[in-house]
Amino acid sequence: MSTSGSKDMSRRHVLGALAALPTLPILPVLFGASVARADDAPPPLPSWNDGPTKQAILDFIHATTDPSSKDFVPAEERxxxxxxxxxxxxxxxIYTQIIYCLARVPVLAKANPHLAKVEPFRTVLTGDFEKIAKLSLRDFETIAVATLxxxxxxxxxxxxxxxxxxxxDHRWKKLYTELTYQPMQEVLAFFRANGFKTFIVTGGGQDFVxxxxQRVYGIPPEQVVGSALGTKFGYDKAGRPFLTKEPKLLLNDDNAGKPEGIHLEIGRRPHAAFGNSTGDRQMLEYAKAGDGARLSMIVLHDDASREYAYGPARGLPDTRVGRFPQELDDEAKKGGWFIISMKDDWKRIFAFE
Amino acid sequence: MSTSGSKDMSRRHVLGALAALPTLPILPVLFGASVARADDAPPPLPSWNDGPTKQAILDFIHATTDPSSKDFVPAEERxxxxxxxxxxxxxxxIYTQIIYCLARVPVLAKANPHLAKVEPFRTVLTGDFEKIAKLSLRDFETIAVATLxxxxxxxxxxxxxxxxxxxxDHRWKKLYTELTYQPMQEVLAFFRANGFKTFIVTGGGQDFVxxxxQRVYGIPPEQVVGSALGTKFGYDKAGRPFLTKEPKLLLNDDNAGKPEGIHLEIGRRPHAAFGNSTGDRQMLEYAKAGDGARLSMIVLHDDASREYAYGPARGLPDTRVGRFPQELDDEAKKGGWFIISMKDDWKRIFAFE
Structure with missing residues (x-):
């Protein structure tokens, strides 16, 4: 997958011209390796339906990686x-990391039985999801501090x-790490095959992700930017140095915190950014505002049967998690972002389908 | 440079055995490519004198990259x-970044003439290095806030x-970027040729370095961890998003801040760390304390004629910048760190020599 769609086309054009030549034994030597690779490689983004969204990805990769393009970006800057x-x-x-925190509470309560008598831990230990969902943000912060x-x-x-x-998870009975979107895994691989460094920029905890x-997305730890707590350097009884996770928020990597986190840990404006909610808005604006070819894409969850449908843009139901309001939809259209419709753009959602 | 010294030796052993065989036309086909590379490649670390320090680097690379080694580290984790x-x-x-800050003061004063009447800017504008050197830490902070x-x-x-x-610079009349140590450039290249990701972890500002x-060390911006100020996301009059550098210290990447910064921006314990002063102590301890083969090395500036000599370890003169006290020398010996003597270990200091 080292070529974009447009490159494939131009290669096919070259191949067509070669086919018109008399067959010479030298041809496989001259063209053998690269032609064989272009022919053997499956076309990129197989889980995407053809259409303007997929084409925008192919066009962006072509514009930034073709040395003759006015928007060419050197590999080391991608x-x-x-x-x-x-x-x-x-x-x-609910976010997987919150499920992790809730799942840690019984473990902590076993080690410290007094926790079972104290809120919000007592409520979490009931296992009653209705009650847990009603806990306040402050309660969740208490749980996060205790478990993280x-x-x-x-x-x-x-x-x-x-x-x-x-x-x-409860719906598919799959490991959470199996619930990654196959079309997005293909985007990650396609970008990397074209020399891009792929980073996760998450509102979740970077230590968690x-x-x-590496195992789930092929992205090494140092390419994960996320909300970060401070750590404290110290020595154990044997004199061995270690770092303790502290209840001090160093980076709230959401909303405006995303471009700020990108600057802190990456140090330059991305050429492409992908998000799905208001928390990604500033990152998508920031990426799109750079010079040359830029790509901002936002996933719209409009597929209740295969995954979930939520907005509230386009009359989709509102949720507490991952909001995509009408104003974001409007900004996307106005700002030249592409909206990825899970229903229309993706042939399949998960690798296990 | 994909092989360590020890690997070179074992390859030479194989080559010796092959030389005893009758010459077969198939040999170049079987062994051609890799043998040619091993023979053509210059030996690593040419600016290093042979000795235990250079050997420690070769041994470390061999131990961590030879798949048969008990301390083998997968490439993605190096x-x-x-x-x-x-x-x-x-x-x-004095640190180059401080020279930068001082050099910015006249530029700022041109735009804001009132600065010329206010301390510490008035003193800086005299250009009198003796007086500037006597400014307080607080004065330097004021200058840093104004210029950074x-x-x-x-x-x-x-x-x-x-x-x-x-x-x-004043001594060599060279660009500051020409004053990198050639032996260390070779270490960076040697590590990278063996699959290691190289990071700078500096007490200086990461935005500066x-x-x-990339140009000077071959290290991309996202692999520079350093002291970091916060930034603030906003929009200019045209609605274009941008980030402003704020006078808020987010990470003081020195002393214990170095392992803390490594955790924040890299997310794992390094296998090898190189430093030269008390500010690097915790980073060197942290790297060395990991499992398997670990390498901590510290540069001793003991070459007044070719560069500078300062300690105060081993009776070398004390300086305000980059202290290497006797206790650090003692800890290095006790902890199995290697001390790089610029005088004894390096054939040359700079590429321009």
């Missing part, structure tokens, strides 16, 4: 950023790694 | 971190880019 929840994997009915801070960063990573290897990003 | 000032380039008599904040991040990058392309890191 940066693309992707929101995670609702853009790369399912975010409904106070431990060695490497111990935290081990806890997440063990949980994410086994925990399954970094545990599985 | 991380090495390098301090900049005093480790990759000259830091005496309040502007668009991209405008700042353009200012640094223009300055660093022309500014020259990122401007030239």
């Amino acid at each position: 940066i693309a950023t992707f929101d995670q929840d609702g853009t790369l994997w399912v975010e409904q009915p 801070t106070g431990m060695d960063v490497e111990a935290f990573a081990a806890e997440v790694k063990a949980w994410i290897a086994e925990a399954r 970094r545990v599985y990003s | 991380i090495a971190t390098f301090d900049q000032d005093g480790t990759l380039w000259v830091e005496q008599p 904040t309040g502007m668009d991040v991209e405008a700042f990058a353009a200012e640094v880019k223009a300055w660093i392309a022309e500014a020259r 990122r401007v030239y890191s």
Whole structure:
């Protein structure tokens, strides 16, 4: 997948011209390797329906990677950023990291039995999802501090790694890491095959996502930007240095925090950005406002039967998680972003379908 | 340079065995490509004198990249971190970024003439280095805020880019970017040729170093971790989004801040770390404390004739910049770090020599 659609076409054009020549034994030597690769490689984005959205991706890659293009970007400068929840994997009915935090509460209560008598932990331990959903933002912060801070960063990573290897969602009964969108996995691979560095820029915790990003998305931990708590350097009893996760928010990587986080950890404006909700708005604006060819794309969840449908743009139901209001729809149209309709643009949603 | 010294030796052993065989036409086909590369490639680290320090680098690379080694590290996990000032380039008599800030004062004073009447700017504008050197830390903070904040991040990058392309140091009359240590450039290249991602982890400003890191060190901006100010997202009059550098210290990437910054922006413990002063101590401890083969190295500036000599370890003169006290020397020996003697380990210091 080292060629865009347009490049494929121009290569086919060259091949057509060669076919008109007398067959010379030298041809396979001259053209063999690259022609064989172009022919053997499957066309990019197989899970996408043909149409303006898919074409916009192919055109962007062509414009930025063809050396003769006025918008050519040197390989070392190619940066693309992707929101995670609702853009790369399912975010409904609630973010996976919140499910992780809730799942940690019984573990903590076993080690510290007094927690069972204290709110909001007592409510979480009932396992009554209706009641848990009614907890306040402050309650969720208390749960987050209890489950995400106070431990060695490497111990935290081990806890997440063990949980994410086994925990399954309620609707599909699949591992959460199987609920990534196949068409977006193809976009990640297509961008990387064309020299782009792909980054996750998530409102979720970067320490959480970094545990599985390489395995699940092919994105190394250092290419995950997310909400970040501070850490504190110290020594254990044996004198071994370690870092403790602190209850101090260093980066709230959502809304305006996304371009700020991109500047902090990447240091330059991305050429392409993908999101799905108001939390991605500023990142999409920031990417699109750069010089040359820029691509901002936003996933609209309009497929209730295969995944979920929520807006409230276009009369879709409103949700607490991942809002896509009408004004975002309007800004997308006005600003030249592309809206990815899960229903219309994606042949399939998951790899397991 | 895809092989370590030890691998070179084992390849030579194989070659020796092959030489004893009758010459067969098939040999170049079987062994041609890789043998040719091993023979053609110059040995790594040519500016290093042979000895235990150079050997430690070769051994570390061999241990972490030979698939049969018990300490083999998969390519995607290979991380090495390098301090900049005093480790990759000259830091005496004062950090280059401070010279930049001082050089910006006349530019600012031209735009805002009232500055010329206010301290510490008045003192800076005298150009009297003796007086400037006596300014307090608070004065330098005032100068830093005036010269490093309040502007668009991209405008700042353009200012640094223009300055660093022309500014020259006083001793060698060279561009600052020519004052990188050739032996360390070779270490960067050698690590990368062996699949390591190289990061700069600097006490200096990451926005400053990122401007030239790709060109000077082959390290892309997103692989520079440094002291970081917050930014603020906003829109200009045309509605174009941009980020303003704020006078809010987000990360003080020095001392314990180095491992904390590594966790924030890289997300895992490096396998190798290089530094030169007390500011690198915790980073070197942190890298060395990981499992498997780890390499912590510290540059001792003991070459007054070719560069500078300062400690105060080993009776070398003390300086305000880049201190290497006796206790650090002691910890290095006790902790299994390697001390790089510029005088003894490096054949030459600069590429222009």
